[in-house]
Amino acid sequence: MRMSEGVEWALHSCINLAWLEPGEAMPAAKLAGFFSLPAAYLNKQLQALARAGILTSTSGPRGGFRLARASEDITMLDVVTAIEGAEQAFRCEEILRRIPGDHEGVDYRKTCAISQSMWRAEMAWRRELAGQTIADLKRTVEKREPATPGNVRNRFANLRT
């Protein structure tokens, strides 16, 4: 079971966008240039974030992507879900239904002890990700490396795309 690398790119992109000046937007090509990532594939992730209402994009010479809301209001779970989808990693195929017997009206995805335990574990994972925002990540980085926001802005300013 492996998460797509798009999740890592999307989270880093969100933090970088959180360090922009208010109102400033960043074209996909510049965000890709920042980490030397393939622009078309990063753009796909950014579009997914926009569809999920995490980013907005504007066109024109000063256009690009920016956060659609305050970084306090974007959780890591929002970002992961935007890229990976909301479906459970463990998807109960209700194999109990394959045993001869009366299965009328039973939803084993809800009643099977295995399915319930797997779901409980996944909820613990989601809770953890829902408890961390882009603002929290940003603060953690700033505390350890106070020069980072300035460095990021400089690097964006000097990037030729």
Place this chain on the structure above:
Amino acid sequence: MRMSEGVEWALHSCINLAWLEPGEAMPAAKLAGFFSLPAAYLNKQLQALARAGILTSTSGPRGGFRLARASEDITMLDVVTAIEGAEQAFRCEEILRRIPGDHEGVDYRKTCAISQSMWRAEMAWRRELAGQTIADLKRTVEKREPATPGNVRNRFANLRT
């Protein structure tokens, strides 16, 4: 991100094996017959469980698979790891390394705030699965449906493979 359906099959197989009489073993074909699953593919999962030390297999006319240790000592995490591997679902590709600068001696899988938070979430998921054993699952089912162990043994006894 999706877990293989082999996890569901493996967990159900372990519970069924826990309901056998002590010392009794079950051939892969019978375990597959129980849920009308494709025998070759289920056998692959059972072999993985055996490699992980969760099942043992014996050959001969009364041979087959059985639990390698008490169901109290087999956690859901043991089974999930045997099928899905021990690797993290989020695998940090260290994209911070792609920024020009000095990365000598830095392991971003350990120091990057994103990587740390993703790992924390995954640890919450693992902790939950490590806290539930096959014996726990078995007890939950027996409490709700006391007839199940007997039914399972009867169904195995009547299965022609």
